[in-house]
Amino acid sequence: MTVALIIATYNWPQALELIFLSVLNQRRFPDEVIIADDGSRSATKSIIENFEMVFPNKVNHVWQEDLGFRKSKILNKALKATSCDYIIQIDGDCILHPQFIRDHIKFSETNTFLYGSRVNIQKNKVETLFASKQVRFSSFSKGIKKRTRALHIPLLSVRYKALPSLSSKIRGCNFSYWRKDALAIKGYDEFYTGWGREDSDFAARLLHNGIMGKRIRYAGIVYHIWHSEESKDKVNQNTDYFNQVLDEKRIYPKEGI
Structure with a gap:
C-alpha cells in the first residue's frame, strides 16, 4: 500500500522543522x-522548501488563507490532494518516534x-529543545511526562483490539485510517471552526x-x-x-468533501 503523512500546521516553523x-x-x-497549512506565513514555506530538497519522496504543501482556525477544511483539502491508500495524520506540534x-x-x-498516544514535552524543556534540535x-529523557507512553514495546500492543465504540483517548495528533474510508464519510465536517471536537x-x-x-499503545509514539x-471560544x-x-449516529458531515 502507499502511505501519506499529513501534518496539520499553523505558523510554528520551529516545531515544523523538528x-x-x-x-x-x-x-x-x-x-x-x-x-x-491553515494559513501560515512565509517562514513556514521556507522550512518546507528546505525539507523538499532533502526528502526523497513527494512533498506537497497544501495552503489556505488564514481566516481563523479551520483545521477541518485544510484536512479535507489534503485528503483530496493525495491518491495514497493509507493516511497517517499528526499535528504540527508532534515529533515522531523513529x-x-x-x-x-x-x-x-x-x-x-x-489512534496512538502522545508523550508530553514540558514547558521548561521547549527552549533547549529548539536550540538543540x-x-x-x-x-x-529529561523534560517529558507520561513516561510510560514513551515505552516502545510493540509486542505489548497486540493486547489492544479493534472496537466499535468511541474512545476518549482519540487524538487527531496521532491517527491513521484508509483514505477510502475517509472519503466514504465525506471527510471532515467543516462546520467545526475554532478549536474542539473535529477529530x-x-x-x-x-x-x-x-x-x-484500535488503540496502538507502546507503538506509534x-x-x-x-x-x-x-482559544476555546467555539x-x-x-x-x-x-x-x-x-x-443521531450521523455518517455524513454538514459540509465535507
Whole structure:
C-alpha cells in the first residue's frame, strides 16, 4: 500500500522543522508528506522548501488563507490532494518516534482506524529543545511526562483490539485510517471552526459507518511539544453539535468533501 503523512500546521516553523527532522529519521519513509497549512506565513514555506530538497519522496504543501482556525477544511483539502491508500495524520506540534510510520503500517487493518498516544514535552524543556534540535527521546529523557507512553514495546500492543465504540483517548495528533474510508464519510465536517471536537466527530462518523477503532499503545509514539492553549471560544458550540452527531449516529458531515 502507499502511505501519506499529513501534518496539520499553523505558523510554528520551529516545531515544523523538528517534525521534518524526525521524518528524516524514520525507519520507513511515507510515500508522500502533505503539509496541511491553515494559513501560515512565509517562514513556514521556507522550512518546507528546505525539507523538499532533502526528502526523497513527494512533498506537497497544501495552503489556505488564514481566516481563523479551520483545521477541518485544510484536512479535507489534503485528503483530496493525495491518491495514497493509507493516511497517517499528526499535528504540527508532534515529533515522531523513529518507528512511528512503520508502527502505523504494521498495525493497520482493513475496516479499522488507529489512534496512538502522545508523550508530553514540558514547558521548561521547549527552549533547549529548539536550540538543540532534539528529536530522539526515551522514557528516561529529561523534560517529558507520561513516561510510560514513551515505552516502545510493540509486542505489548497486540493486547489492544479493534472496537466499535468511541474512545476518549482519540487524538487527531496521532491517527491513521484508509483514505477510502475517509472519503466514504465525506471527510471532515467543516462546520467545526475554532478549536474542539473535529477529530472526535471524524472518528465517530467512521464508527457509525462500520469502521472500528484500535488503540496502538507502546507503538506509534509521538512527542507533543508544549504550547499555550488555543482559544476555546467555539468549544461549547462545537460540543453541542458533536453531541447531536452522536445521538443521531450521523455518517455524513454538514459540509465535507
